[in-house]
Amino acid sequence: MRRNRFHGLTISINRTSLRKVAVFIIVGIIAVFIFTGMLTSIDPGYGMASSTVHNWTTQVTGENLVYLMGMENRYFQQALPEESEPPNLSSIAFELTTSINPDDPRSLLGRELPGFALFDGNIVVAGEGSDYTNMPIESAPPMEVLMAEREASTTSFEELDRPTDQAQPEMTTGDRKVVHIIHSHTRESFLPELKGVTNPDEAWHSEVNISLVGERLGQSLKKRGIGTDVDKTDIQSVLNERDWKYHRSYEASREFVKSAMDRNDQLEFFFDLHRDSLLRDNTTVTINGEHYARIYFVIGRDNRNNERNKKLAQDLHHRLEKKYPGLSRGVVEMGGIGRNGVYNQDLHENSILIEFGGVENSVEENFRSADAFAEVFSEFYWEQAKVSTE
Numbered sequence: 001m002r003r004n005r006f007h008g009l010t011i012s013i014n015r016t017s018l019r020k021v022a023v024f025i026i027v028g029i030i031a032v033f034i035f036t037g038m039l040t041s042i043d044p045g046y047g048m049a050s051s052t053v054h055n056w057t058t059q060v061t062g063e064n065l066v067y068l069m070g071m072e073n074r075y076f077q078q079a080l081p082e083e084s085e086p087p088n089l090s091s092i093a094f095e096l097t098t099s100i101n102p103d104d105p106r107s108l109l110g111r112e113l114p115g116f117a118l119f120d121g122n123i124v125v126a127g128e129g130s131d132y133t134n135m136p137i138e139s140a141p142p143m144e145v146l147m148a149e150r151e152a153s154t155t156s157f158e159e160l161d162r163p164t165d166q167a168q169p170e171m172t173t174g175d176r177k178v179v180h181i182i183h184s185h186t187r188e189s190f191l192p193e194l195k196g197v198t199n200p201d202e203a204w205h206s207e208v209n210i211s212l213v214g215e216r217l218g219q220s221l222k223k224r225g226i227g228t229d230v231d232k233t234d235i236q237s238v239l240n241e242r243d244w245k246y247h248r249s250y251e252a253s254r255e256f257v258k259s260a261m262d263r264n265d266q267l268e269f270f271f272d273l274h275r276d277s278l279l280r281d282n283t284t285v286t287i288n289g290e291h292y293a294r295i296y297f298v299i300g301r302d303n304r305n306n307e308r309n310k311k312l313a314q315d316l317h318h319r320l321e322k323k324y325p326g327l328s329r330g331v332v333e334m335g336g337i338g339r340n341g342v343y344n345q346d347l348h349e350n351s352i353l354i355e356f357g358g359v360e361n362s363v364e365e366n367f368r369s370a371d372a373f374a375e376v377f378s379e380f381y382w383e384q385a386k387v388s389t390e
Contacts, residue, residue, distance in 0.1 A: 122301065124310060125317050127294075127330035129282070135332055136296050136355050137277040169225030171382055177227035178268045178381075180260050181214045184253040184343075186235045188275035192362040200277060200359040206234065213356050213366045214273045220374035226381055229264065231256055254344045261347065269381075270351040272343060274298075276358040283358030284365065285326040293357025293365040294329045295320065295373060300353075301335025303342040308349035316352075319376045327372060329355075 121135050189205035191197060211232045218230035238252045239245070253272070261267060276283055276296065283294050297313035299306060313331045320328040335341030345351040354373075357366045 121335075122333040124299070124331040124333055125314055127296075127317070127321070127328045128285075128326045130296075130330045134278060134282045136274075136298055136334075169223070171385070172225035173227040175227070176266045177229045177264060178266060179218075179221055179226055179228040180231065180257065180264075180267050180270045181218055181228060181273060182231045182233070182253055182257060182260075182270070183209075183211045183214055183273050184235055184249045185274055186211055186233070190275065190357070190363060190366070191360050200279070203275075203359045206236075208363070210273050210275045210356065212363055213275075213370050214271075216367045217271075217273070217370040217374055220371045221378065224374060224378035226374075226378055229260060229267070231260065250340055250342070250344055254347070257344055257347055267348075268350055270344075270348050272351075272353045274353060274355050275361075276355040278358045280358060280360035282329075283361055287324055287327065290368060291365050292324070292327055292372065293361040293369045295327055295357075295369055296329040296355040297331040298343070298353040298355060299331065299333050300341050300343040300345045301333040303346040305345055305349045305351065306333070309345050309351055312350055313352050316373075316377065316380065319380060320373070323376055324372050327369065 121132075123130065123132065123135070187204045187206055187209050189203045189209045191200065191203050193208045194203060194205060197203065211234075214230050215232065218228040221228045233253075233256055235249050235252050235256075239248065242252070244252065257270065285292050285294050297317060299310045299313055303309070310331065310333070317328045317331050334343075343351075343353045345353070356369055
């Protein structure tokens with residue numbers, strides 16, 4: 001009799017629990033419909049923009065995301081390194097609701113100070129003198145500047161555009177071209193080469209520009225046995241033809257990179273060369289009595305090959321430091337709202353954007369840097385080739 005009473009009580013409790021679960025599910029579904037209706041019916045001026053959602057999601061690191069998924073399925077956490085620690089959920093919630101990272105004071109000021117968000121990047125490796133006050137600056141020039149025809153000094157280029165003679169390389173890629181060079185901002189130029197131009201914002205030219213440095217780098221790599229394809233397409237002309245804004249430069253250059261990949265499946269490395277907008281003090285180094293335009297490696301924070309791209313850039317930075325101390329300004333990640341964050345580096349795991357010098361560097365200084373980079377990269381390339389054949 002007592003057992004039946006307990007059995008009946010258990011059934012009653014189970015039914016009560018089921019009712020609570022059912023009510024909870026029904027209320028949850030109703031809440032979802034109400035919330036969805038509010039989002040779709042609210043005035044567009046006050047609605048939740050996709051950029052806001054994107055900003056929230058980019059603040060959650062991959063490691064923290066795996067931990068959150070692991071709360072439901074423990075197998076996900078097996079992919080994490082041993083030294084990983086569980087995320088602080090209260091800290092994550094604070095960042096998502098306020099957009100402030102307690103470990104980065106720039107997040108507090110970024111939306112309050114005009115232009116401060118331009119420095120929203122992560123320095124992976126800092127070269128000599130590099131910090132958050134002198135990170136690479138990418139800004140669009142006024143259209144009238146891009147369209148203007150300027151007189152440039154070309155008297156020294158014929159002597160400069162030949163790499164220093166050297167013996168025939170011991171190793172060569174033969175007919176294979178394994179390096180591809182492009183210039184998404186083709187018309188970025190240098191003040192010392194523009195007659196009568198002193199304003200850094202006007203350092204743009206249709207012929208005397210960063211593509212000369214790309215051509216020199218290609219020649220220097222070929223001298224070291226590395227087949228190189230240099231694309232000197234004037235991306236600005238493509239933008240003009242399509243009536244595209246300047247911020248679509250990478251979208252335009254992407255087509256040419258993909259076309260090069262389709263034509264040649266043996267391409268292994270992709271370099272997009274640029275010129276920084278910073279002034280000479282930040283972009284010049286003296287090595288053995290010669291002036292060199294400093295190099296900065298830029299990795300897109302939001303591209304799927306980020307880790308591999310970053311590893312390559314770090315390796316090249318450290319190698320440059322050994323042979324040409326101070327030549328590399330370091331490695332930086334760029335991304336988030338207002339920045340490209342991909343730079344077409346999602347197309348290949350060995351892809352880097354490289355800033356060569358600044359607006360006040362000369363072509364001659366950039367050519368020295370291109371030769372130095374070619375020397376260091378060729379050593380890296382042949383070491384890797386030797387390892388892969390062993």
